[in-house]
Amino acid sequence: MNKFRVHHIMCTNLYKGYGYSGPFCENMTKMVSWLNENQDEPLLLVTHPDEICKRCPNLVDGRYCVDITNHVQKKDEKLLEPLKLNGNKTYTYRQLKEHAQKYLTKEVFEKSCSNCEWYDKGLCRYEDFDWK
Template sequence: MLILRAHHLLCIQGYKGKGYSLHFTDNMDKVVNKLKDNTCIRVVTNTDDICVACPHNFKNGFCESDEKVFVFDSKVLNELKLIEGRTYLYKDILNNIRENLTYEKFLKICKSCYWFSYGYCFNKLKKH
């Protein structure tokens, strides 16, 4: 089972092997490569399996950007009708994204994200 922040469910869709550091991208590669249709994902709003290698994550598991990313998490939970702490099959999450994530919802969730201007996420999400 993987533990993922709600907003990371969208981030991994547009992931292109770029990130904050080599350590971060190595970890992100491992997480993304573990994702198969039958992978169980527990959705959270705190540090997760991706955050462990992020340079913004302190050793005690606290993210220096926690307030900001919590807003992203909350919007994803709300717009995709997901429940924090619940475990889902990855294929069900993908189906949910495909069926429910409109461009308007994507903007509402992600427009203030640092990575938004690169266009990675939406370009990948619209192909689903």
């Protein structure tokens, strides 16, 4: 079963083809298409690196993210409660989107994303989410 880290619910929805490196973008594009085509496949919701992180240049030893300004693990953990999700549980991508559509407020988004470089570049905005 594919792992899926919590904050990637937002990243996969707002993804516009930009990323940390060529291999990262290739993998991200592939994963976003796969998720959209397989919305009822089970995913293990995690607060650590997942399939998308595998090709990220910030990932060391397959386990540690060196992007210390973005605090990604804390970001995942802090999103669980407002989105009414449980870590290490199985959800489909469709169910994750339903939770985000119902429970992701602009305030939660801003708090979670405002220290991310893609937010800084103006590529991720709450108004652009499309949960259909």
